Amino acid sequence: MAKNHPTEQDFLKMVTAQTKPNDVASTGLSAPAKPTMKLNRPPSGPKISTEELYNQELEREQAKDNATSPARADIFLNELPSVGEVRKVSLNLIDDSPYQPRLRYDPIKLDTLGLSLQTAGQVEPITVRIIGDRFELLGGHRRCRAARSIGWNEIDAYVKECDDFQAEKIALLQNEGREDLSEYERGKVYKRALERGFAKTQTELASMFGCSQPTVSNCMKLLSLPDEIKSFLEATPSLFGTALAKVLFDLLKDYPNELPLLVEGIQRVANGAETTNFRTWFMMKISSRNRGSKKKETSVVTGKSGKTLFTAKVDNGKVQISLGEGIRVDEQTVAKWVIAALRERADQADIE
Amino acid sequence: MILTVITQNTTREPLTTTKTFKAQAVASLLGTSGDTVRRDVDEAGIQVQRQDSSIKTRLFSIENIFELARYRAQKNSKRKVKKSVTLTVYAPKGGVGKTTVTANLASLFALMGLNTLVADLDFQSNLTLSFGYDSELSPEEAKDANIPLDQCIEYHIGHLFPNWPTGQIPLDSVIKKPYGACGPHLVPSDVSLDRLDTLLTYEALEGRNAETAINKLLKDGRGGKLPGIDLSQYDIIMFDAPPAKNRVTRSALLASDFVLAPISLEKFSTKAVSYLASVLTEMNDQYGRNPELLIMGNFFDQNRPRVLQQLSTIRSAYEDCWLNASIRRSEDFPKTLSSDEYELPLCLSKPSSIGAADLRVVAEALIKRMGVFE
Numbered sequence: 069m070a071k072n073h074p075t076e077q078d079f080l081k082m083v084t085a086q087t088k089p090n091d092v093a094s095t096g097l098s099a100p101a102k103p104t105m106k107l108n109r110p111p112s113g114p115k116i117s118t119e120e121l122y123n124q125e126l127e128r129e130q131a132k133d134n135a136t137s138p139a140r141a142d143i144f145l146n147e148l149p150s151v152g153e154v155r156k157v158s159l160n161l162i163d164d165s166p167y168q169p170r171l172r173y174d175p176i177k178l179d180t181l182g183l184s185l186q187t188a189g190q191v192e193p194i195t196v197r198i199i200g201d202r203f204e205l206l207g208g209h210r211r212c213r214a215a216r217s218i219g220w221n222e223i224d225a226y227v228k229e230c231d232d233f234q235a236e237k238i239a240l241l242q243n244e245g246r247e248d249l250s251e252y253e254r255g256k257v258y259k260r261a262l263e264r265g266f267a268k269t270q271t272e273l274a275s276m277f278g279c280s281q282p283t284v285s286n287c288m289k290l291l292s293l294p295d296e297i298k299s300f301l302e303a304t305p306s307l308f309g310t311a312l313a314k315v316l317f318d319l320l321k322d323y324p325n326e327l328p329l330l331v332e333g334i335q336r337v338a339n340g341a342e343t344t345n346f347r348t349w350f351m352m353k354i355s356s357r358n359r360g361s362k363k364k365e366t367s368v369v370t371g372k373s374g375k376t377l378f379t380a381k382v383d384n385g386k387v388q389i390s391l392g393e394g395i396r397v398d399e400q401t402v403a404k405w406v407i408a409a410l411r412e413r414a415d416q417a418d419i420e
Numbered sequence: 421m422i423l424t425v426i427t428q429n430t431t432r433e434p435l436t437t438t439k440t441f442k443a444q445a446v447a448s449l450l451g452t453s454g455d456t457v458r459r460d461v462d463e464a465g466i467q468v469q470r471q472d473s474s475i476k477t478r479l480f481s482i483e484n485i486f487e488l489a490r491y492r493a494q495k496n497s498k499r500k501v502k503k504s505v506t507l508t509v510y511a512p513k514g515g516v517g518k519t520t521v522t523a524n525l526a527s528l529f530a531l532m533g534l535n536t537l538v539a540d541l542d543f544q545s546n547l548t549l550s551f552g553y554d555s556e557l558s559p560e561e562a563k564d565a566n567i568p569l570d571q572c573i574e575y576h577i578g579h580l581f582p583n584w585p586t587g588q589i590p591l592d593s594v595i596k597k598p599y600g601a602c603g604p605h606l607v608p609s610d611v612s613l614d615r616l617d618t619l620l621t622y623e624a625l626e627g628r629n630a631e632t633a634i635n636k637l638l639k640d641g642r643g644g645k646l647p648g649i650d651l652s653q654y655d656i657i658m659f660d661a662p663p664a665k666n667r668v669t670r671s672a673l674l675a676s677d678f679v680l681a682p683i684s685l686e687k688f689s690t691k692a693v694s695y696l697a698s699v700l701t702e703m704n705d706q707y708g709r710n711p712e713l714l715i716m717g718n719f720f721d722q723n724r725p726r727v728l729q730q731l732s733t734i735r736s737a738y739e740d741c742w743l744n745a746s747i748r749r750s751e752d753f754p755k756t757l758s759s760d761e762y763e764l765p766l767c768l769s770k771p772s773s774i775g776a777a778d779l780r781v782v783a784e785a786l787i788k789r790m791g792v793f794e
Contacts (some may be wrong), residue, residue: 107690107737108697110713111704118506118675121709122639125632184618191622311705344701 148228154193157225159216165205167239181214193224206238237266251309252301255287286310296331312343440479448771464491483600486530490602493533501655502794508659508676513692516684517718522660523550523765526604528783534655539577539607542662548608551598552762555610576609578616590648620667635675676711678790685727686719717746745785747778
């Protein structure tokens with residue numbers, strides 16, 4: 069061991085002793101500064117293993133491969149009659165699909181895509197159809213945006229013949245599988261596919277989109293959230309997903325009158341609060357409010373001697389007055405006083 | 421500019437093997453006595469060079485030491501490997517000694533007799549350099565300077581993926597064995613590793629979950645599903661992840677059982693830890709899993725109140741993540757990595773220094789925490 073230095077054991081002992089928050093004072097050091105910022109906690113609780121993650125992904129891939137429904141986007145697109153080969157199309161002439169369910173584009177992801185277009189070139193042509201003297205996108209909304217952002221003038225495209233009904237189906241199918249489509253947007257896609265008659269049941273939807281029926285059901289459940297909460301998702305679809313929605317439905321069931329508090333919680337999430345501790349936050353709010361109300365709403369009237377004469381408690385629209393021990397008046401007298409006091413102020417309480 | 425300093429004098433052997441150790445030094449590396457070392461090395465039949473002088477002292481090469489470590493581990497029936505683990509060393513902020521810690525831990529794990537693979541995920545290739553490989557060395561330059569060609573970096577982790585644009589390369593051609601077969605195996609990196617992130621971005625755009633790619637590689641490699649890539653031999657797979665939270669880093673984190681975050685106790689690093697915690701939370705929300713966070717203090721200095729205060733704040737907030745071992749600030753650690761002069765990781769070059777002692781405590785604490793042995 070090096071000279072003039074404590075041994076490993078000494079060192080470890082020292083670290084342990086000096087840094088246990090409670091022991092700091094005893095070592096003569098100043099007490100630890102209370103963390104001024106809120107420190108995020110790492111997630112705790114159940115999580116899947118790397119094996120489970122692997123198997124899940126495998127299933128996902130297989131489900132995709134097995135989804136042989138001819139309605140899948142790429143097959144469907146291939147079946148459409150082409151107008152010539154891949155060709156360069158001017159980006160100025162390309163319009164978005166009106167059926168595009170995506171509400172927002174992640175600027176960072178668009179940036180990355182632009183960068184890869186720049187370094188590696190365009191690997192997959194976009195797909196368009198002809199509307200009048202312009203083109204309408206069937207697939208490749210993000211590639212177009214990324215290409216515009218890096219200053220391209222034209223882009224490789226397949227030009228297909230396609231009617232509105234087909235175009236809508238393609239837009240739905242193509243976009244659903246995209247990684248950054250939020251669960252809320254996905255829910256909207258499923259709903260639209262049901263409404264338009266592309267599928268009749270959730271199971272049919274699942275096989276059409278190559279996902280599981282619970283996924284369809286969970287995503288669509290997001291659409292049945294109260295409007296006050298849904299408006300947040302309209303603004304930021306990726307604000308939260310099915311996991312928090314489950315918590316919200318749970319809490320709504322147990323506390324049907326607490327929608328405003330739930331909205332307040334969602335506002336916090338919108339401001340950057342974590343979604344994982346939503347329930348904890350909500351329960352804390354509820355319990356602290358109950359505690360606060362008890363304290364505030366019990367008033368005590370004391371005499372000159374300092375003894376408690378009356379206590380008044382407010383509870384759910386009722387006012388209860390209790391008589392202190394050994395006071396000289398009886399309940400009837402107190403009741404008369406109260407009534408007299410109320411009559412004096414009757415005009416203040418009169419119905420407008 | 422090339423690793424010529426020693427290589428030119430002794431052209432027979434690659435640079436990393438030139439330092440030799442006497443039995444006593446080997447004993448301190450393996451935590452045993454000089455006599456035991458001499459007995460074990462004869463028992464194992466490991467060929468050790470002898471000094472040319474009249475007293476024929478054994479001169480252990482770095483390969484000899486790791487061979488001996490492996491032999492001793494196999495002989496020790498009490499310490500059996502229970503499960504293999506994957507560990508990412510990651511800090512959201514640079515300059516916390518992450519790469520130094522990674523290189524030393526990989527070496528120490530191998531000294532415990534564990535089959536260790538460590539992958540450099542940073543295209544800046546600092547980990548690769550700390551094992552003695554200059555990623556800028558071209559085959560032509562090597563030839564001119566009489567450096568063995570296997571000192572050049574040709575492949576990186578991207579080449580292990582089946583869908584790598586230029587094709588998959590067998591593991592044996594990708595990895596480097598800086599300290600011999602029983603030492604840590606290195607998946608090196610060079611500047612072209614940057615492409616892996618682009619590849620993963622494409623995967624994501626094609627609707628595949630790119631971030632699970634490394635997990636898939638490890639599982640397929642362990643399960644014998646990839647011809648030429650057998651990862652089942654490794655007890656520990658480590659990743660040295662770059663500070664940027666890119667797809668490669670996220671993919672490594674997602675594939676890992678643990679993430680070790682070295683934090684500098686000299687700087688205010690609570691914000692970095694807090695940020696990492698939120699990254700893990702996001703990962704858990706998205707995939708239902710995240711690696712378990714382990715925090716390790718670096719540059720510990722007991723004489724500085726601010727360091728103690730910092731440590732105390734982090735300990736009280738992250739008690740359950742805190743690895744009960746820190747590394748002291750010491751002059752032993754080389755200031756910068758340089759490609760002009762190669763230095764072995766501290767735990768090997770100066771086994772009796774404070775830094776090396778602290779690193780050993782950290783390595784033991786980690787192995788225990790990760791439940792590697794039965």
